[in-house]
Amino acid sequence: MEEKPFDASLGSPGSKISSPDTEVRNLWTEATLSQSKLNVPNACEDTDLEGSSVSSKTPHQRYNGKAGHDLNSGSLAWDDGDDQDNFKQEELDDHDHSLLELELRQGSSQGSHLEERDVDSKTESEISSSESLLNISNYAAHEAYWVEQQNRLPLPLMELMENEVLEILTEALQSYRSAIGWDHFLTKQLRESVKGLKRRQSKRLHL
């Protein structure tokens, strides 16, 4: 057979999968950094930068981190990439929309305060700027939170998957032991995986 029927690929065998955790951690770092900024115009810029970095990261973050794991193009080859394009576009649209909302809210809150009271305009603007700063920092923290949540699979599903895989691997371990022996490095690797899954299972049961 010359052509591969399906073009989904996780990259070459042996290549490592980068964790989306590091990228989510970066988001959290940016969120906490934005809280320390006091200047409103600068904070606005930071939000834009964060937004653009999040929007550029999120589609990749969803399935893989680095090149070599092009699951997006591969698994959706049969869909002609429609789902992924729509998904990416929706993500960017949602993000842009929320950023726009924030800026409008900020602008309108500032605008309404200045129009109503001319005498206390300075203190009003100070209050609104601190409010908007809080909003920005909250928004940034929430953004990171939601991105993290969206990357995780539901816990019951993870539990189901891990329990099933544990049963499969326990049976496979018997086959490994009888075929290649207990001391073979492949058997050791499998044994470690089984131990790890059992540990996670017992943690869940004891919680």
Added chain:
Amino acid sequence: MKLKEGSFLWYLYLDKLYCLLSVRNVKVLVEYFHLLDVHHNNTLNDVLFYHFLRHVTKWNRSQITIVFNMLDWKAVGEIGFDQFYMLVCILLAQQNHLEEQFIFRHSRPVFELLDLEGQLRIGPENFHMYNFLFNIRNQELRELYHDFDITGDRYLNYKEFKLFTIFTWDKYQERQKAKKEKEEEKRKENEEKALFKKKRLSQINVSLSLI
């Protein structure tokens, strides 16, 4: 073939039009695959593959070996995620009785899977070998070779196979339509019977009240 109820795959579903998994389902399947990939090669060897299929299906050893050899199209002795995805789609198509639609939608990949030797044609022995996967009945197989072997060489090339999938898909749709119409007729009949019974009862009640 039925997937084990309550197993992880049992919860997945195919898009009924394109017979593919949704993006969300693929994401979940990737995680599942990585849990099975204990050697961190992005592949499953034959032992892991065998135990996986033993756990989720009722296939015997020889059937699982046939499936493994079919999917190991690079002949490396391991199954990557592409092949794993393909297998899951086939399993789910069987589970949900979407075999005809699956073969129609993905005729090229299915043809290439059946063409084990890469001859760009498939013979009746290929179909027999994979009968348990695609559920092609013997009667259909005879019709297949009788009606679609245009070249007359007792093998089907891709074009002939494609014609077969289109024909099978049309037949399947007609069967579904006929089934729906029958169900609709039965429902109407039952409704009419129920209505007639009601009328009779009311008539009896009226006559009893007159007495």
